[in-house]
Amino acid sequence: MKILVLTNLYPPHHAGTFDQRCASVTESLRLRGHELLVLTSTHGMRSEQRDGHVERRLYLNGVFDHPRLTKFHELKPLEVHNSTVLMETVQQFQPDVIHVFSLHGLSKSLIFTLRNTKLPTVYDVADHWLSAGVREDPWLRFWNAPSLPFLDSSTRSALEMSGERGRLDSTAPTRMRKGYERLPMLYGDAKSIAAVQPNSIPSFRFDRLYFCSHALKQLTETVGFVVTHAEVIYPGIQTQQFIGELKPLSAPITKLLLVGRLDKDCGAMTALEALRQARAIKLNVTLSIYGRGESNYIAELRSFVVRSQLPVEFLTVSNLQQDMPSVYRKHDALLYTPEWNEPFPITPLEAMACGLPVIASRAGGSNELFRHGENAFTYQPGNAAELAARIQDLQRQPALRAQMAETAQAEVLSQYNESNVTDQIENYLNTSLECWAHTAT
Numbered sequence: 204m205k206i207l208v209l210t211n212l213y214p215p216h217h218a219g220t221f222d223q224r225c226a227s228v229t230e231s232l233r234l235r236g237h238e239l240l241v242l243t244s245t246h247g248m249r250s251e252q253r254d255g256h257v258e259r260r261l262y263l264n265g266v267f268d269h270p271r272l273t274k275f276h277e278l279k280p281l282e283v284h285n286s287t288v289l290m291e292t293v294q295q296f297q298p299d300v301i302h303v304f305s306l307h308g309l310s311k312s313l314i315f316t317l318r319n320t321k322l323p324t325v326y327d328v329a330d331h332w333l334s335a336g337v338r339e340d341p342w343l344r345f346w347n348a349p350s351l352p353f354l355d356s357s358t359r360s361a362l363e364m365s366g367e368r369g370r371l372d373s374t375a376p377t378r379m380r381k382g383y384e385r386l387p388m389l390y391g392d393a394k395s396i397a398a399v400q401p402n403s404i405p406s407f408r409f410d411r412l413y414f415c416s417h418a419l420k421q422l423t424e425t426v427g428f429v430v431t432h433a434e435v436i437y438p439g440i441q442t443q444q445f446i447g448e449l450k451p452l453s454a455p456i457t458k459l460l461l462v463g464r465l466d467k468d469c470g471a472m473t474a475l476e477a478l479r480q481a482r483a484i485k486l487n488v489t490l491s492i493y494g495r496g497e498s499n500y501i502a503e504l505r506s507f508v509v510r511s512q513l514p515v516e517f518l519t520v521s522n523l524q525q526d527m528p529s530v531y532r533k534h535d536a537l538l539y540t541p542e543w544n545e546p547f548p549i550t551p552l553e554a555m556a557c558g559l560p561v562i563a564s565r566a567g568g569s570n571e572l573f574r575h576g577e578n579a580f581t582y583q584p585g586n587a588a589e590l591a592a593r594i595q596d597l598q599r600q601p602a603l604r605a606q607m608a609e610t611a612q613a614e615v616l617s618q619y620n621e622s623n624v625t626d627q628i629e630n631y632l633n634t635s636l637e638c639w640a641h642t643a644t
Contacts, residue, residue: 204632206232207296208241209289209313210304211332212267213257216247224329224438224549225304231625240296242289244309260288264341266308273341275358282342282375285310293320300325300632307332311340314407315376323639325632326412329438329546334423337407338389338396346377347406348390379406388427399427409433411635413628416547416568434631437571439624440552442616447532447557449608452601456560457487459594460534462527462550463541465496470540470564470584471504477538477590479511486595489514491534531557536597539563542584548572551579552619555611560604562593576603578611 214226233239233256244261245251246269252259262281265271272278293301300323306313307330314337317324326333337343345351346368351359362368368377378384383406387395404427413434414420423430450456459478463469471492478490492504492515501517508515520526531537537554544567551561551572563573564584573579580596582589597604617623 204300204636205238205296205298206240206632207293207298207301208239208304209301209306209317210241210243211261211263211307211309212246212305213241213243213259216259225327227441227621228327228625228628231621232629235625235629240292240298242292258292260292261285261309263308264310269308271341275345275355275362278342278345279371279375282310282312283371285313286316286375289313289316290320293322298322300636302327302632305330305332307336310375311337311343312376314409315372315379318379318408319373319376323635324411325635326409327415327436327628328412328419328423328433329415331419331422331546333428334419334426337428338426342375343377344390347383347386349385349387349392349395379408401425401427402429402431403427404429411631411638413631414546416571418544418568418571419546422544436624436627436631437619438547438549438552439619439621440549440556440615442556442620445528445531445553445556446616447528447559449558449605449612450535452605454535455487456535456597456604457489458534459488459490459536459538460531460554460559461490461492461494461538461540462530462554463494463539465492465494465501465504467497467500468541468543469494469496470542471500472507473542473585473587473590474538474540475504475507475511475513475515476587477594478513478515480587480591481594482513484591484595486598488594488598489516490538491516491518491530493518493520493530527553528557531559534559537561538590538594539569540584540590541566541569543567545569552615555579555608556615558608558612560597560608561611562590562597576607578607578614580607
């Protein structure tokens with residue numbers, strides 16, 4: 204099978220776990236004998252680059268420190284470029300199927316360009332680029348919002364009257380097809396958006412797609428996109444890298460670890476307050492924090508540590524893929540503290556494979572992974588007192604802690620290993636080809 208992979212970022216120029224996941228899935232499919240070409244952005248590059256199996260040619264807009272363009276004269280060349288590059292790549296590579304990962308920061312008009320190729324297209328949805336990003340897309344908003352500021356409205360009217368919108372639909376699409384001139388359910392006022400019914404927006408069509416969690420699928424349905432037919436394929440990890448020995452009942456649980464992007468939604472401040480409360484009741488625990496993030500927030504964390512005289516170490520990891528297994532194994536438990544609706548957690552899978560017991564917040568897709576008292580301890584996001592109580596439970600209930608860690612490790616090895624997940628994705632791609640062939644005949 205010839206597979207064209209379309210994604211916003213691709214290692215080594217990436218920004219997080221899900222970028223690594225795209226590469227992992229792609230390489231796994233390549234090892235199974237499929238021919239793959241990755242088309243991604245120029246992020247991290249000074250110019251376009253074509254290097255073997257990866258072409259870095261697309262332009263990002265408004266994310267990962269790229270400037271946000273919102274005016275028509277700025278957007279048009281970017282949109283034309285991205286759509287043209289995609290069509291050129293399709294014509295040159297001649298894929299059997301197009302496998303789309305995150306379009307966060309990329310032109311959402313590429314959805315319409317993909318539709319115009321008439322090729323089997325499968326969307327892997329693992330972040331909020333669909334549920335929230337389409338509504339924020341400046342190009343589609345310019346053309347489809349019911350009302351615009353006066354100057355933008357005048358420009359749009361002139362372009363539509365001159366037939367320019369119709370011409371652009373072939374080079375930088377503004378709509379799926381004629382008849383959807385304005386989309387108040389996506390680009391209207393707050394009242395129009397709030398009135399949108401689940402699965403009610405017909406102007407975006409996704410024939411084949413799967414989500415990383417039921418939570419993300421449900422959210423995408425709720426904001427109006429027609430995705431009830433989508434499947435759910437949970438992410439996997441390379442379990443052979445992370446497998447570790449379970450700690451004996453007698454082992455002390457003193458070295459806690461927190462891993463994540465450090466920003467206001469990561470829950471690190473809640474973890475520090477929980478650590479302060481735990482030590483106030485004489486629990487012997489320390490905390491290591493690993494993560495990059497917002498400098499101001501990290502400064503707040505460090506200031507809190509100093510003021511509260513907490514035993515906290517901020518770790519530096521040079522290579523995320525290579526170094527993290529040993530980092531997990533040097534600690535006794537993982538605190539997973541997000542305070543936002545994360546689609547599905549990856550970090551706890553790695554820690555659980557290493558044999559660490561996990562304390563996790565009940566947020567977003569986490570609820571589909573964790574079962575309190577069975578494979579993890581859970582707490583309400585942002586509740587430092589409850590988190591401190593769970594830390595106390597880890598120390599005072601060694602038998603339960605050991606049983607949870609054993610159950611969690613077994614589940615990750617059997618259900619979330621990369622080979623198993625690749626099987627599901629490969630089957631979904633093959634089925635998509637069969638569905639397309641049946642529809643064509």
